[in-house]
Amino acid sequence: MPRVVALYRYPVKGFTPEECHALTILDEGRVAGDRVLAFRFASSSAPDAAWTRKHDCVVLMNTPALARLDIRFDHRAQRLRIGLDGGVLAEDTLAEDGRKRLAAAVERYVLGLAENPLSGHPQRLPLRLVGDGVAPRFQDNVDGHTTLHSRGSLVALSIAARDPALSEVRFRSNIAVGGLGAWEELGWMGRKLRVGGVEFEVVKRKVRCLATHANPQTGERDVPVMATLMRAFGQEEPTFAVGMTTRGAGGVVRIGDNVSLAD
Numbered sequence: 001m002p003r004v005v006a007l008y009r010y011p012v013k014g015f016t017p018e019e020c021h022a023l024t025i026l027d028e029g030r031v032a033g034d035r036v037l038a039f040r041f042a043s044s045s046a047p048d049a050a051w052t053r054k055h056d057c058v059v060l061m062n063t064p065a066l067a068r069l070d071i072r073f074d075h076r077a078q079r080l081r082i083g084l085d086g087g088v089l090a091e092d093t094l095a096e097d098g099r100k101r102l103a104a105a106v107e108r109y110v111l112g113l114a115e116n117p118l119s120g121h122p123q124r125l126p127l128r129l130v131g132d133g134v135a136p137r138f139q140d141n142v143d144g145h146t147t148l149h150s151r152g153s154l155v156a157l158s159i160a161a162r163d164p165a166l167s168e169v170r171f172r173s174n175i176a177v178g179g180l181g182a183w184e185e186l187g188w189m190g191r192k193l194r195v196g197g198v199e200f201e202v203v204k205r206k207v208r209c210l211a212t213h214a215n216p217q218t219g220e221r222d223v224p225v226m227a228t229l230m231r232a233f234g235q236e237e238p239t240f241a242v243g244m245t246t247r248g249a250g251g252v253v254r255i256g257d258n259v260s261l262a263d
Contacts, residue, residue: 002179002259004195005151010172011073012080013038013138014059014211015066017169018073022254023146025198026136029245031146031174033075035138037094037131039106041117041124048130051142054209058127062117063110064214064221078133082106099129145243147206148175148185148195153240156182160232161223169216170225171208173241177259183233185242188261196257198250204243212240 008017013035024032040046044056060066070083080102081091090105092098107127110116118124131137139145149171158166168176175195177185188202212225226238 002150002177004175004253004255004257004259005178006168006176007253007255008169008172008174008176009034011036011075012071013054013057014061014063015069015071016216017172018071022252023174024252025146025246025250027246027248027250028144029146029200029250030136030139030144032136034136034174035131036133036136037073037080037129038138039103039127040130041121042126042128043121043123048128049132049135049137051137051139051144052130054140057138058106058110058117060211060214061209062115063113064115064210065113065219066110067214067216067219069106069109073133075133080129084109094129094133103127103129141204141243143245145204145245146175146200147173147241147243148177148193149173149241150180150182150185151176151178152180152182152184153186156233157225157228157240161225161228163223166223167216170212170214170223171206171240172211175253179259186239188242192262193244193259194262195259196251196253198246198253199262200244200246202242202244205239206241206243208238208240212238 007020007023009031010017039058041056046052072081078094082089090102092101154168193200213221215222229235229238
């Protein structure tokens with residue numbers, strides 16, 4: 001029987017994950033505490049609490065060295081700590097002044113990188129830390145999905161990429177499942193899936209971007225994941241993992257939960 005083997009949520013869009021023993025799935029289909037904050041360009045016209053495209057934010061796609069920053073978010077105290085190389089780059093609350101200090105620290109770090117989306121684009125400055133720290137609003141698509149991949153697919157890709165240590169964190173899924181064949185999950189489109197006590201509907205295959213090329217430890221682009229997916233597996237678009245939603249009834253997903261098609 002396929003089972004949940006790892007769970008992740010990402011408090012700040014485009015930054016490092018929290019490994020979790022359980023995830024709360026909201027009735028709207030999003031993961032509680034997931035992508036509740038984002039560092040957004042000043043040029044974005046979206047209101048602070050509104051969804052925005054990833055192209056309007058500092059994310060791994062345009063800033064691979066974000067992977068070197070270690071995020072710790074205290075969800076209760078609404079306090080964000082950003083670590084770098086064992087030290088603290090910035091730590092503050094989400095009060096207005098704290099947001100400004102956190103955004104300024106990330107801005108300085110990003111501007112010091114060889115590859116960054118800020119240099120030469122003064123209209124994107126200053127960065128703004130947006131989101132209320134509670135509502136999950138900054139997933140890649142406006143509807144917001146819980147995302148899932150199988151370890152079988154990860155193994156197949158790691159063999160094709162000739163990288164046995166290829167990390168699933170590159171793909172920023174919420175749920176990793178063991179006991180499935182490679183790419184089995186991509187055949188579930190339109191199907192209902194039960195994970196523990198939560199019933200999902202699989203609604204999207206996840207097409208990947210340059211974020212997957214960034215090594216989660218070094219922040220260097222070291223594996224051509226997109227080209228490998230298309231070349232080795234005959235994909236028209238580089239696809240890994242699926243997006244799922246609920247239909248008005250959430251719940252809790254835990255490591256060890258069974259995973260099965262519900263229809």
